[in-house]
Amino acid sequence: MPAHAYRSALLHSLGDPADVGVAASYQYIADGLLLVEGGKITAMGDAAELLPTLPAGTPVERLDNALITPGFIDTHIHFPQTGMVGAYGEQLLDWLNTYTFPCERQFASPAHAEKVAGIFIKELLRNGTTTALVFASVHPESVDAFFTEAQRLDLRMICGKVMMDRNAPDYLTDTAQGSYAQSKALIERWHGKGRLHYAVTPRFAPTSTAQQLALAGQLLAEHEGLYLHTHISENPKEVEWVKALFPERSGYLDVYDHYQLLGPRSVLAHGVHLCDEECARLAETGSAIAFCPTSNLFLGSGLFNLPMAERHKLKVGLGTDVGAGTSFSILQTLNEAYKVMQLQGARLSPFKSLYLATLGGARALSLEDRIGSLQVGHEADFLVLDLAATPLLEYRLKQCNDIAETLFVLMTLGDDRVIERTVAHGQVVHRR
Structure with a gap:
């Protein structure tokens, strides 16, 4: 599987917000680059820093109005x-x-x-x-x-x-x-x-x-x-x-x-x-x-x-x-999880939701060294989320002030239509 680079906003969990705090629990890169080769993530970070380091001829796919997360x-x-x-x-x-x-x-x-x-x-x-x-x-x-x-x-x-x-x-x-x-x-x-x-x-x-x-x-x-x-x-x-x-x-x-x-x-x-x-x-x-x-x-x-x-x-x-x-839909399931917490007088932050859906699930399965993250060395199982998947979603997200609000709206209004692409082991296995 030859190298392929994706340029897009990137978001993934680094830890459980309940353990490390919200600020340390995630990484968000507004203009990021994800390099995939041989089914693995071989580089990820700021596009401006990584683009000059790519081998000559590496295809770079730019994804506008999108967000890449772990599968x-x-x-x-x-x-x-x-x-x-x-x-x-x-x-x-x-x-x-x-x-x-x-x-x-x-x-x-x-x-x-x-x-x-x-x-x-x-x-x-x-x-x-x-x-x-x-x-x-x-x-x-x-x-x-x-x-x-x-x-x-x-x-x-x-x-x-x-x-x-x-x-x-x-x-x-x-x-x-x-x-x-x-x-x-x-x-x-x-x-x-x-x-x-x-x-x-x-x-x-x-x-x-x-x-x-x-x-x-x-x-x-x-x-x-x-x-x-x-x-x-x-x-x-x-x-x-x-x-x-x-x-x-x-x-x-x-x-x-x-x-x-x-x-x-x-x-x-x-x-x-x-x-x-x-x-x-x-x-x-x-x-x-x-x-x-x-x-x-x-x-x-x-x-x-x-x-x-x-x-x-x-x-x-x-x-x-x-x-x-x-x-x-995991997005719709997180929508319900938020309500379950509300009914108990508790809150479910969008970053805890992200954790449960990705890295937390990987830890539950003892697979956090392979999946659940965009870290270098992990298997290239990730999603391209379309931030304009529906007219309402596109309009609502334009009102958001930060990635926390964007993530929460995706988890309350989003469903299968948000999934523009699903990639497993570096290969596209679903494209909307």
Whole structure:
């Protein structure tokens, strides 16, 4: 891949504003230059300083009225639920039985899985998501379909087969030993192949027996660099159900802790009803929470306590949680996250939002050395945002006085139309 330079405004996170303060948490260059070669960022900084240093003949693409940011990172999303986004009128447990399980049943068909994988990944890229932590279905065919399409586009993606051996329809349940064997085969086929990673994926504690959870922990111990992806404390009835199913454990998180499922690559979605002690334990183990505001509001699950997570230095990424979440757009998800904070008397600054969508997500996935930033040496996964994507957006942004206000307006009025271009590993994978 030959060198290519982009001249545009550049913006990326340098750290969590809760830790380093807002002023030190980002870098903004109004007239910047981003040099990409071999799928990596090889230079970034002020255009005036870098232009004279470029090798002769390096093409320089000037992008006016645009902003380059790192690609968005979605730390929790369900690929098989693409066809049921916006399903009406239920809370979590009824919603699973009414909509989710029948929809996921279709993924026993490799042809169906392949078709939806193409639609799903296209939507991710159209909305500027360059890395996602993805639930497949219980069927190995769904994982094969997703990874095949992700590999074709050279994307950095994480996915896993759902493990679910009880409290679900017969047509969707596996067995503890069967799920172990199928997961192991998928790990050997896909984990570490190109830019792909495998996630051990028990759906959530109520749908796995103790034996299955133990085997999930065994998989993590047997293979280096695997992820653990599941749900926790999304809905009050779910939390009570877990207590009834595992009376010997002190709480929901203790179930996962007991079976050795917590660690630096463990991402647990939601965490709406966690307590201080559970947040402290998650932080101690290096585990992360995926904050899914759109989904939590849509299913009436509750409001995630981000300030509590910050007090405990808990890693937090952002998740769209499609299909309970109603948009693939990280921008729209940040719009909802701001409102979730408002309802709790807290504020979500635009730079914290930027962090959650990029570097914070990368840290939640233990990939901050590769993605989530425009730093030299990182993989060239980035977006070109169009600051004139709609007439209203163009007019409103002209009223902005600084990059903080511009960023906030993008996150409240923006959606997929703002994504002019998505670049993954240096290659354009979406152009509006």
